[in-house]
Structure formats: C-alpha cells, structure tokens
Amino acid sequence: MPTILVVDDLAADRILAGGLVKKIDEMTVIYAEHGKDALEQIELHLPDLVLTDLQMPEMNGLELVQAMRDDFPLIPAILMTAAGSEGIAVQALEQGAASYVPKKHLAAELHETVVRVLASSAEERSQTRLMYRMTETTFVLENDLELLSSLVSHLRQVLQQRRICDESDTIRVVTGLDEALLNAYYHGNLEVDSALKAENHNSFHELAEQRRTELPYRNRQISITARFSPAEAKFVIRDQGGGFNPDDLPDPTDPDFLERPSGRGLLLMRSFMDEVTFNDVGNQVTLVKRKTQVSNVDDEVPA
C-alpha cells in the first residue's frame, strides 16, 4: 500500500489534497506543514511519493525538492502550484520534481498524475531493490576510454543506490576510480611512460593512440570487480601490463615536483579512498571505501 506525504502550510489545502489522494485505491496519507517537517517525515516513513505546495515557511517546495534530490533521490515529488508560481514550478521541475498539478485543477488531475508518477518510479525502485542485493559484479573491458567512462558512471549509480556514502563522498570515490582506470589504461595496458609528458604532452597521447592498435597492447584488457557489503565498497582493478612499483613515484606535493605535469593520479586515489593497495607486480590495485553515515534512515535492505 503506497504512502503519500502531503506537504502544505495551509491545513485546509492539506486536508483537501489528502482527501483526494485517499480516494485513489489503497493509499496511506501522512502530512507535513513545510519542507523541514516533510524531511523529518520522509526519514521516518520513507513515503513512496511527496505531494508538496511551493510557497511555505521554513523551507519552501523548491528547497524541499532540492533536498530530496540529494538525500532521497528515488522518492518522486509532485508540486501543487498556485496561480503565479509557474516560474518556481519550472525551476522545481528542472531540479528534479516529477510533475506538477495546478491547485485549481487538483480534483480533475491529481488522481491521474499520482498514479502515473508512482508507476514510473516503481520501476526505478525495483531496480534499486535489485542493486541492493548485488554483492559482486565484474566487468572486463578492452582499451576503450569511452567504455571506462561509462563504467565509472554505472558504478556511481550503484554507489548512490546502495547508499554506501553521501553524495560528496560518492564524487570522491568516482574521482579515485577514474584515476585508477586511467592508470590501468595508459600506464598499465599501453605502457606509456609519464616521463613523455615532460617532453611533450601530445606525444604521450599520440603514443597511447598508436599502441591501442598494435600488438601486444591492443589485446590487453582491464578487469574491474566491484564488491559491495553493508560496510564497504571494494573495487579491484587489474590490467595486463608489466606493473610498476608505486613506491618509486616521487611525491607530487614536494615543492621540487609541484609543477611536474604528471604523478597526481595515485595521490588522488589515496586521498579519496579509505584504502589503496597494489599487488606485488603493481598491475592490480584494490580500492576500498567504507560506509559513512548517509542519513538517519534505517539501514535495512529495501524490501
């Protein structure tokens, strides 16, 4: 039975909207008086949908939509718009609101809009439930930067769905992953030396492009295994190059090396992940990010 949160500072409007929602088959309705109140109710009850007014004290509908996008991205929001608030409604839609219904048309349009938005978010929730049950996944990719970029986007989505960490930490993890994959691509599989950058930046990328089509480099692959548990996300990235010794790299923050064109990838990986370890050969790196407190929501696996 879906739960709908109705948010409006005017009691009469709350009751009206709530009454219309209750007429839709098997809906449970809860209420909040403004955006801050709504966020508390969302944390407590995890409603399936939020129906919100725009103009409210404490936190208005636009601010609520923005907060929901960051903390509760899978819960859709429908705006109830009064005359003259169309501009803010457009902003809210751009910020991620699912739809809007003018207040003067609530009786005629609310039912259909709620049913439609719930149906489309149901698929997304189903995917989330599935992702939450994934404990391990492996990708084996050829030397293709576009594929690596797509993989990073995919893993970012999984991290968000699994709620391993908050949005800022997710971006940090994505940065670390990006660097690790670029290392595996350029220095691992294609064995292009960073020293080339000091001579000529274009030479570095030209050599990489050339080796992508030559043996033995062109057949090399990068494997990425991602393992998820309630406590952490672990990524094992392995290339098929000869490896290296990470201890041989100079410290890029040393004033003598600060303006060198290369050498910061490993630094960023180590700064943004909780653990970075290489195998003895140096062609496999394990990156670990431990779960941080995302919100006060119960950490149970979604049913």
Place this chain on the structure above:
Amino acid sequence: MKAPDPFPFETSGNVLVVTLQQQLADMEQATVVSESQVLANRFSESAATACVIDFNQLEYFTSTLLEALLRLWNAVKAKGGHLALCNLSPVGHEIIKVAHFDRLWPVCKTREQALQAVLSRCE
C-alpha cells in the same frame, strides 16, 4: 560534428578568463590535452598577462585537467603573469588542495575575487 571547446574564454582587460565546461568530464582525454595546448598558445600570442580559470562548479575532474592547468601556467609564467582559480565545487576545491595547487595560485570563491587577485598582483 566538431567536439565542443572545453576551454572557451573571454578577455577582461589584460586578463584571459576561461570558463570550464560541464562536458569536460565526458571529453576524450586527448582532446582535453590538445585543446589546453591550443589555449596556452592563444594566451602566449595574446596581449593578456594574467589568467583566471572559472571552474563553473564542475563536480569533479581528473589529473588530466590538473596537467592542463600546468600547461597554461607555463605560458602565463613565461610572460611573468599571474593565474587564479575560482568557482570550484567542494570536491573540486579538495582536488586542488590535495594536489597542493593552492600553493601555486589563489583559489577564490567568485570570478570577481579572482580577477581582483590577479590584477592586484600585476600592479
């Protein structure tokens, strides 16, 4: 279709102001590298003596962009000029700090502050 320019710029007096594009994260590494060299060349050939990089709240970026910044810095240094960064996202700011680039250049909240930072150093 030509790829969009990752480093569009404008001039403000003798300052070249570069606004990084949101599509930077999806761009080919080689394109970012080659276009940064084009930008550095343009700076060298222009009358500009200072540069401001507006990060446009770019969510994050890789070490390739850090290298691109150094390439531009070399061109600015060759003229005895100054460079400042502005409008970084929280993680972007962190990346700059981790790399210790905040020791090389002022990191400002707004473009106006960055312009003021380079102009005051040029005086």
